[in-house]
Amino acid sequence: MSRTVLMLPGDGIGPEIVAEAEKVLHKINEQFSLGLSFESGLVGGAAIDATDSPLPDETLEKATKADAILLGAVGGPQWDSLPMARRPEKGLLGLRSNLELFANLRPAILYPQLASASSLKPEVVSGLDILIVRELTGGIYFGQPRGVRELESGERQGYNTYAYTESEIRRIGRVAFEAAQQRGRKLCSVDKANVLEVTVLWREIMNDLRREYPDVELSHMYVDNAAMQLVRAPKQFDVIVTGNMFGDILSDEAAMLTGSIGMLPSASLNSEKQGMYEPCHGSAPDIAGKGIANPLATILSAAMMLRYSLNEEKAAEAIEAAVSKVLDQGLRTADIMSEGATRVSTREMGEAVLTAL
């Protein structure tokens, strides 16, 4: 049985960083005789330029058939003035929604070798290891109705709908409780239940689930307080579960606590464990094409892919060990550079990981 991995480089620094991750995957495929085959496709701005659609049918078809997807990043200023339906982001959102990748796992880990990169005091972040579980196919990202309408007064009103059903909440809740069981057994559910009805239901369902996972300690926090607590004392958290919009905000905030967002991978899974894997950082158009982007978040995303979608834990660990080794060697791309380290390019970093494998 051969398994297929679809590479979707996307925009900005996407192609550069995915190229390095692809080399790593090829090598690990041989070393561990994984029997993976590789395909590639267009998504985002690159797809708009070539086909006029951010998610061409061909890409969606390949994605549906693939066992796992490795995505670079989408978006850039040249597509910012397009109407909403034809923006690069729609390619990403379309993949998430068509494949029902409802469970987005975003670890925020401080690498000891990079501790000084954080803007927080060392004692506040040393040893930081949080997992944010973000719902990814519902909430205000996909809620209907939405749009801009003209009111009777003649002025326009923009509107979106923030909605969740019980079953949508329950399935992401289960993923979060199970992740907590594998980790520190503490789960914090983030909502705004003092203001938003949709999150009153969210909190109710999370409380229901508690009975199925008596070994996990569940707490609740309002989103404004969570944004504060992440800055004040982030190590109080183990696993955080929240909706699509709050998860977008809090996972980026949490990632930045580490100071090295160029190191952070993410996974988006459906109920068959089919998954899309991507770095937490974006397409960084300002440094695209310069060969200075950090490929490690994408390489670590490939490791997550091996672990979660392809069930190849040993291969995943081999990649993670190789990344740790190049950090120990003092190799750094520009974003994580510090005094005394050796500055390397995107390609040199990729080669160093290959050598370390």
Added chain:
Amino acid sequence: MSRTVLMLPGDGIGPEIVAEAEKVLHKINEQFSLGLSFESGLVGGAAIDATDSPLPDETLEKATKADAILLGAVGGPQWDSLPMARRPEKGLLGLRSNLELFANLRPAILYPQLASASSLKPEVVSGLDILIVRELTGGIYFGQPRGVRELESGERQGYNTYAYTESEIRRIGRVAFEAAQQRGRKLCSVDKANVLEVTVLWREIMNDLRREYPDVELSHMYVDNAAMQLVRAPKQFDVIVTGNMFGDILSDEAAMLTGSIGMLPSASLNSEKQGMYEPCHGSAPDIAGKGIANPLATILSAAMMLRYSLNEEKAAEAIEAAVSKVLDQGLRTADIMSEGATRVSTREMGEAVLTAL
């Protein structure tokens, strides 16, 4: 012409901290012959316990007539299981909406005397001085329809509506541009225009306004990036303008960057400059009644009140100078305590400000 200030202590530490601010206001009223008269009223949980309503008619009437309101805080665990319409928060939201207090000004300032309280590195936050302008009477906080409904499938769905009209956006935009003119002339508008239609309209109107304020440099940032940039390099911001929900999250995050949220005041204004003033921190039920809460955010809120609603700049400055003086004297409540300083109670801190006046 006599002017009236309504004191609404509310819940938790509210009564303790408002009591100190009230003493300060009484003294400044005499010193500067301001001719202020004072009233008080019930709101939040305290009002629920006494009248069964979080915003009794009597309070709303007094509030409507008052020139300015000083509020402590609302909410606490004993009211958390009440239905949404009868929660303490509805008292606060009802005041905001009935008085049309659409412009919420939340400064995040690092007091040099308290620099060590921040969880961020000194070089990242020293001299920090950001103003967040949050829209306060629209957006998803007040959008209709909202609630929990049963779907045909039999399961429940929670839903809320995030909506803004052009005029709602324009009036908060003007407040923000004008605030930027008084400060560093840089305005960053935060939205999620790559996903949410309502914020596409938001961005369009902000761009329109730019023409009226050519001396202000306007930029746009997605909310996830803003949450990140506040952690990475907060001093890049001067004024931030955003909607109700994003403003709730980002203003708390920004406040916590200073490490001393017990110091931060806020103002909520309508188009007649009638205003409600309150500390940025909440009701802190865990320390209520212990006499250890920090009254300075409330005292500084009273100063903001003198400045914005009562047009008494000198009196405002006198209070701010007195607060700075007690900090210089090394007096600290528990929340801002550090080695070598003198720990004082809520009342002692209030008395010290009175003496410094």
